[in-house]
Amino acid sequence: MSPASSPEERYAAMAVELLRNRAVTRLSQETQSKKKFGKSDELRVNDKIFAMLVRGNLVVKIPRDRVDALVTSGEGERFDTGSGRVMREWLTLKPASNQDWLALAKEAMGFVASKR
Numbered sequence: 001m002s003p004a005s006s007p008e009e010r011y012a013a014m015a016v017e018l019l020r021n022r023a024v025t026r027l028s029q030e031t032q033s034k035k036k037f038g039k040s041d042e043l044r045v046n047d048k049i050f051a052m053l054v055r056g057n058l059v060v061k062i063p064r065d066r067v068d069a070l071v072t073s074g075e076g077e078r079f080d081t082g083s084g085r086v087m088r089e090w091l092t093l094k095p096a097s098n099q100d101w102l103a104l105a106k107e108a109m110g111f112v113a114s115k116r
Helices: 008-019 064-072 101-113
Strands: 024-028 040-045 048-054 057-061 077-081 086-093
Touching: 008 040, 008 048, 008 057, 008 101, 040 101, 048 101, 057 101, 064 077, 064 086, 086 101
Parallel strands: none
Antiparallel strands: 024 040, 040 048, 048 057, 057 086, 077 086
8 A cells, every 4th residue: 555545545455455364354333233442443353353443543453562562662552442441462553653554464363363
């Protein structure tokens, strides 16, 4: 995706790639009846969320030590549900981040899929 792409376009392109895996499903704001994290577009593997777009930011579930490393390096922030609750294994990336969204989403998918 070009840097000028909106977060929504960037996320949509990433989702198309990830949805090639039959275990991956997508729940958009329009199709959700029960929103776990408020207004978000979610990607799931084995019915568990591994990536989502929240307020224009990519949010992924990855191991806590990986979250810690990316936060320490300034590449991301810990995900806050909006109620002041910070999630240990969730990372928020701003659209301007240098991190590859697709690579991180694939990492998150593998992490979540391994936790049965």
